[in-house]
Amino acid sequence: MNIETSRDRYDSAPLLEGEVAAEPLDQLRRWLDAAYAVPEIREPNAMCLSTVDRDGRVSSRMVLLRGLDTRGLVFYTSYFSRKARAIDEHPRVALTFYWAALHRQVRIEGRAAQVPEDESDAYFASRPRGHQLGAWASEQSEAIADRATLAERVAHFDARFEGEEVPRPHSWGGYVVTPEYVEFWQGQPNRLHDRLAYERDGRAWRIERLQP
Numbered sequence: 669m670n671i672e673t674s675r676d677r678y679d680s681a682p683l684l685e686g687e688v689a690a691e692p693l694d695q696l697r698r699w700l701d702a703a704y705a706v707p708e709i710r711e712p713n714a715m716c717l718s719t720v721d722r723d724g725r726v727s728s729r730m731v732l733l734r735g736l737d738t739r740g741l742v743f744y745t746s747y748f749s750r751k752a753r754a755i756d757e758h759p760r761v762a763l764t765f766y767w768a769a770l771h772r773q774v775r776i777e778g779r780a781a782q783v784p785e786d787e788s789d790a791y792f793a794s795r796p797r798g799h800q801l802g803a804w805a806s807e808q809s810e811a812i813a814d815r816a817t818l819a820e821r822v823a824h825f826d827a828r829f830e831g832e833e834v835p836r837p838h839s840w841g842g843y844v845v846t847p848e849y850v851e852f853w854q855g856q857p858n859r860l861h862d863r864l865a866y867e868r869d870g871r872a873w874r875i876e877r878l879q880p
C-alpha cells in the first residue's frame with residue numbers, strides 16, 4: 669500500500685452540457701443504470717448521507733437508495749437513530765454517490781422529510797423476514813452490552829410474530845430527499861475533471877460548469 673503515490677488514471681469519456689438530461693434526477697437515473705451495468709460495482713445504490721444536528725455537528729454514514737422518483741431520493745432507516753434525530757433538528761442533508769470503476773461522483777444537497785406511512789409499510793412488507801425482525805430488535809444508534817443481547821432480542825421478536833407477518837415498527841420508515849443542488853463529476857485526465865452543477869431556477873434547473 670502506498671497512499672501517497674497510488675494514482676488511478678481517469679480516462680473516461682467527458683461529460684458535456686449537450687448530452688446531459690434537463691432534470692438532474694433523470695441524469696442520476698442514467699448514471700445509476702450505467703453503474704448497475706458494471707458487474708464489479710457492488711451496491712451502486714449506496715450513498716453517503718451527511719446530516720447536521722442542532723449544535724452544527726456534521727455526521728456522515730452510508731445508506732441505500734431505495735426509491736427515485738419526481739419527489740427525490742428515498743432511503744429507509746430508524747426514526748430514532750442519530751441521523752433521524754439530526755434530520756428532525758435540521759432537515760437539510762447531503763448525499764454523495766461514488767462509483768470508482770466509472771470515475772464518477774454525484775453530490776446532492778436538499779431537504780429530507782418522512783415518506784407517507786403507507787409507503788414505508790409497503791417497503792417494509794417487501795423486506796426479508798430477517799431484516800424485518802432486525803428492525804424490531806435494534807434500537808439503532810443506542811449502545812448495547814454485547815452481540816448476544818441483540819441475538820436474544822431477535823429471538824424474542826421472532827417468537828412474538830411467529831406464524832404471522834411482521835408489522836412495520838413505527839420507529840422505522842423512509843425519508844425522501846428533495847434536491848436543491850445536484851452536481852455530476854466525471855473524472856478526466858490531468859485532474860481536469862468535468863463538473864456539471866444543477867441549481868434550481870424556479871421550476872426549471874440551471875446547469876453550470878464548475879472548474880475542477
Ligand SMILES: Cc1cc2nc3c(=O)[nH]c(=O)nc-3n(C[C@H](O)[C@H](O)[C@H](O)COP(=O)(O)O)c2cc1C
Pocket residue numbers: 711714727729730731732733743744745746749750751752808809
Ligand atoms: C453500504 C451500506 C449501506 C447501508 N445502508 C443503510 C440503510 O439503508 N439504512 C440504515 O439505516 N443504515 C444503513 N447502513 C448503516 C449506516 O451506515 C449506519 O451505521 C446506521 O444507519 C446508523 O447511523 P446513525 O447512528 O448515524 O443513525 C448502511 C451501511 C453501509 C456500509
